[in-house]
Amino acid sequence: xxxxxxxxxxxxxxxxxxxxxxxxxxxxxxxxxxxxxxxxxxxxxxxxxxxxxxxxxxxxxxxxxxxxxxxxxxxxxxxxxxxxxxxxxxxxxxxxxxxxxxxxxxxxxxxxxxxxxxxxxxxxxxxxxxxxxxxx
Ligand SMILES: [Zn+2]
Numbered sequence: 804x805x806x807x808x809x810x811x812x813x814x815x816x817x818x819x820x821x822x823x824x825x826x827x828x829x830x831x832x833x834x835x836x837x838x839x840x841x842x843x844x845x846x847x848x849x850x851x852x853x854x855x856x857x858x859x860x861x862x863x864x865x866x867x868x869x870x871x872x873x874x875x876x877x878x879x880x881x882x883x884x885x886x887x888x889x890x891x892x893x894x895x896x897x898x899x900x901x902x903x904x905x906x907x908x909x910x911x912x913x914x915x916x917x918x919x920x921x922x923x924x925x926x927x928x929x930x931x932x933x934x935x936x937x938x939x
Contacts, residue, residue: 807901807902807903807904807905808903808904809855809856809903809904809905811904813829816828816829816855819855820854820855824854824855827854827907828853828854828855828901828906828907828908829855829906829907830907831898831907832907833909849862849863850862850863850880851863851866851876853901853903853904853906853908854906855901855904855906856901856903856904856906858883858901858902858903858904859880859883860879860880860883860884860901860908861876861878861879861880861883862880865877865878865879882902883901883902883903884899884900884901884902884908885899885900885901885902886898886899886900886911887900889910896910896911897910897911898910898911899911
């Protein structure tokens, strides 16, 4: 197991996260496409932080419209996210987790037509929440 700087227990996470956030971040649940509140907005500035521990994960300029129904980012704050292989559900996918607390952020989906980035269109789901995008 990888160990993360933020070593909160499930009980401690439950106390600070909503049931939905807990389900996604700590139990690797998946948001249904197009239900994420951050999918449709595209701030020009600010950062997206981990919904669990608040670590900065993405900058607004990293976000792009993937068309896949989830917020997607083509790059991330250096060292902020960890990718590892997930062989659950009979598929080999790349899971993305917060490097600070290990919270589940989503999976990288390959072959969605975006080029040049390690992600391909990615579903980074509710694990990342918007911050600092108030000037609309
Ligand atoms: Zn985190």
